[in-house]
Amino acid sequence: MSKDLPAANKSRRRSDQITLSQVAQAAGVSPITASRALNHPDKVSNSTRQSVLESVERLGYVPNLIAGSLASSRSRLIAVIVPSLINSVFVEVIKGLQETLEAQGYQILLGNTDYDLDREYQLVRTFLGWSCSALVTAGLRHNDACHTLLANWGHPIMEVMELGNGIDLNVGLDHVAAGRCMASHLVDRGYQRIVYVGARLSHDYRAGMRYEGHKAVLKAKGLEAPLLEMDTLGTLQAGAESLAQVLQHYPATQAIHFANDDLAAGALLAAQRQGLQVPGDIAIAGFNGLPLGQHITPKLTTILSPREDMGRLAAQELIRRLSGKSVYRRQHDVNFTLQVGEST
Amino acid sequence: MSKDLPAANKSRRRSDQITLSQVAQAAGVSPITASRALNHPDKVSNSTRQSVLESVERLGYVPNLIAGSLASSRSRLIAVIVPSLINSVFVEVIKGLQETLEAQGYQILLGNTDYDLDREYQLVRTFLGWSCSALVTAGLRHNDACHTLLANWGHPIMEVMELGNGIDLNVGLDHVAAGRCMASHLVDRGYQRIVYVGARLSHDYRAGMRYEGHKAVLKAKGLEAPLLEMDTLGTLQAGAESLAQVLQHYPATQAIHFANDDLAAGALLAAQRQGLQVPGDIAIAGFNGLPLGQHITPKLTTILSPREDMGRLAAQELIRRLSGKSVYRRQHDVNFTLQVGEST
DNA sequence: AAGGAAAATGGTAGCGCTGTCATGATAGCG
DNA sequence: CGCTATCATGACAGCGCTACCATTTTCCTT
Structure with a gap:
């Protein structure tokens, strides 16, 4: 044998x-x-x-990057958590992040919360387990557990989209101010009966912040600030449907301030189909500055938010921080721009 | 002491x-x-x-997932490589993948090639280093090194978007057939002088495949199949510009078959602005079935591609494969649907 | 009650790489 | 020409976890 x-x-x-x-x-x-x-x-x-x-x-x-990361406890992974991929706004931020981070040899771990803060917490936990070099998340609102976890994490955290007191780094814009800006524009144009239309403001709370700004301006002028909230995503379809609802509930409406361009464009196209004159019969304004707004007739009045820039800037600040440079700013205001079109 | x-x-x-x-x-x-x-x-x-x-x-x-992955040489990471994030088509596929994979506890490592096959190869190398459980990539075309690397990898590989002989798994649709389908529709409608408009077909080669189908149908009918290729991304803007070029180079054109809905919608909106009747003066067709097409007037004739479904199906097949089930199909044809609107 | 299968638990030894420190080789200086 | 500063390389151990196998405990069965 x-x-x-x-x-x-x-x-x-x-x-x-x-x-x-x-x-x-x-x-x-x-x-x-x-x-x-x-x-x-x-x-x-x-x-x-x-x-x-x-x-x-x-x-x-x-x-074997896994072995390397374990040994060095550094991973060159960057977690990116967004609430939605349907909303192109977040995708553009991701794009800005991606192009900057990939160039520096970082990889993106992508997570989607579907606007659920508990889901965000789960994702954060998982991502921390990957020893990510940094974490990017959309927004300043987290649940308590998540906030605690992040605050004690010890790696750079970048909160994007809105401006405010964040955990660590912050790149965003002032949504309340953006709401005020558009409301002022509408009032200046002479509109008095203005409805704000949003979709799921508890999810898209930044749209809610814009409404706050909007309301403040109207109240200051002694005007009402009715709100119509759709219980759907903020899509073209929802915009089209909201138009009918506005006209039904607030027949005397002169202008509609939409929470985003998709809603606004949906309404504008629906108005067109129904033979309503924009802005003659009703004025329409949006938010984001999507290309679509500049291709429809009349061109959409909107507020341009620099989304890719926001991603790029966030990525640059992160890289600066990760490479140990002390010269970085904790907060960056990427300014918005009122883009006056033909729809107001 | x-x-x-x-x-x-x-x-x-x-x-x-x-x-x-x-x-x-x-x-x-x-x-x-x-x-x-x-x-x-x-x-x-x-x-x-x-x-x-x-x-x-x-x-x-x-x-510590890194330690766990090293010890078990399994990572629950899935690499997803797409050529672009600007094109919403890929984002929708990612979304379908994401929602299915996250539910099963997998995380997505996202890579963007910007339509560069060498960049794809680099990304693949990096991702293999993460011991990904599987890899999803858009398209069947890779450079030789990349193809060899993938073919010898030993983990599931999913090639999405187009149908054909892939390395491993494949979920997609037949773009040549889609091109034929739309061309046949246009011919059936009685149009004879039809221009195909694409953008960077060497990048968006699937649009090139649709053109091949388109051309085959027209040739069979004894018709010319002129091609106008824009050297830009396939955006609304490019669509608007292409309209002028078509009218200049092919003044007698009766219909334009666009490589995608963005181009088509851009052209349609531009036509509208210029007072051209669609389809009276010129008919317009697109590809993808984006929501926008159904909100503009006239509604866009297009081909509906089930993008999120493609992502979901790809994810399901991967999961089936990863969980050791032998019951899976190597190839899935997600069928497209001709969506006849008012623009043809 | 004895015997044996199955369930529950633990010990050991890595996974493949890099931080830390030690060593040898080379250069720099008065 | 000896002595230190710098560079290039290597030995060792360990990152935190899990595969593998061995052991103990529990639960049946007849």
């Missing part, structure tokens, strides 16, 4: 991936030197770096 | 995060039992599970 092979293979390796040690061996250096050749190229001699890189190429080595 | 403390602290721990061992100690069990209580709850008794969970809660333990 044949002797069994000694139980030499205690290894638990389940994949036959090339490891750094093999690369090192091929290059005739120690593993740690190979590691340095890849991660701190300035700390090894030119010749070793060359031969390590050559071995990497030849063997098709793909670094 | 006082004796130095023995060099007890050889620990490299840089964070003071609670570890599983501490949880185990608090619960009076061994670390491995605590691990099981969290990851294989059915393999421990009710009482131990309870006390472990209680300790987790009390200590605020957040599992």
Whole structure:
């Protein structure tokens, strides 16, 4: 009978991936030197770096980032948590973040809360488990557990979209001011009976903040500030439906201030189809400055929010912070711009 | 002088995060039992599970997923690589993926290639380093290195968007057929001088495939199939501009078949502004079935592509595969639907 | 009550990499 | 020419967790 092979293979390796040690061996250096050749190229001699890189190429080595992250407790992952992917606003922020972060070798871990703060908390917990280098989240509102967790985390946290007292870094705009800005524009234009239309303001609470600004301006002028809140997402469809509801509930309405451009454009297109003149019969204003608004006739009056810039700026500040630079600002106001179109 | 403390602290721990061992100690069990209580709850008794969970809660333990992944060489990360985030089509696929995968406890690692296959290769390399459970990428075209890498990877790979012979799994639709479908519709409507308008077809090669289908139909009818290719992204703006170019270069054009709804809607809105009748003066067709098309007047004739479904289905197939079920199909055709509007 | 299967728990040894410190090689200086 | 400062490299151990196997406990069965 044949002797069994000694139980030499205690290894638990389940994949036959090339490891750094093999690369090192091929290059005739120690593993740690190979590691340095890849991660701190300035700390090894030119010749070793060359031969390590050559071995990497030849063997098709793909670094195991998980092992590296565990050993160094740094991961070059950045968690990005948004409340929705349907709303293109968040996607544009992600895009701005992405292009800046990827260029610096960071990867984005994407999470979607669907406007649920408990879900956000769960996602944050999970992401912390990934030892993310930083975390970006949309908005300043979190549930208590989440807030505590983040506040004690010890890595950079970037809260985007709105401006205010955040946990750490903050890039956003002043939504109350934006609401005031548009309301003032409408009042200046001579409209008096103005309805604000939003969708699920408990979710899209930034739209609620804009309403607060709107209301403050109207009250100051002694005007009513009726609110119509749709219980749907803020889509073209909802905008179209809201128009009918406004006309029914507030027949004398002269202008509608919509919480976003989708709603506004939906209403505008619906008005057109119904033969209503905009702004003759009814004026319409939106928020965001989506391209669509500039292509419909009449062009939509709206407030331009620099969404990609917001993402880019947030990413830049994070990178600055992560690279240890002390020169960064905790808060950035990305300003909005009133874009007067033909619809008011 | 006082004796130095023995060099007890050889620990490299840089964070003071609670570890599983501490949880185990608090619960009076061994670390491995605590691990099981969290990851294989059915393999421990009710009482131990309870006390472990209680300790987790009390200590605020957040599992270190990196360590867990290294030990188990499984990561519950799924890489998703798309060519663009500007194009809402990909975002909707991501959304479908996201909602299904997150519900199963997977996280999405998002990558954006900007239509650059070399960039895709780089992203794939990085993502493989994260020991992703699976990888989703948009499209069947990759550079050679990328293709080789993926083909040898050994984990599920899902190629979405278009239908064809993929590396592994594939969920998509037949773009050539979609092009034929719309072309046939236009021809059936009696249009003969039809221009196809696309944007950067080398990037958006699926639009190129639709053009191939389009051309085949027209040629079969003995008609010319002129192509106007814009060197911009396929946006509303580009659509508006392309209209002028079509009218200039092909003044007798009766219908325009646009590569997507954004272009088509841009052209339609521009036509409107210029007082052109659609479809009286010129017919317009798009592709995708974006909501916008159904809100403009005339409603846009388009082809509905089930984008979120595509993402959801892709995610479901992946999950099925990942959970070891052998009952899955390598290829899924998510069918498109011709949506006849008022613009043709 | 004895025997055996199944369930519950624990010990050990890594997963692949990098931080830390130690060592050897090279250069710089008066 | 000796002595220190710098650079290049390596040995070792450990990041926090889980696979694997061994052991103990529990629960049936006849």
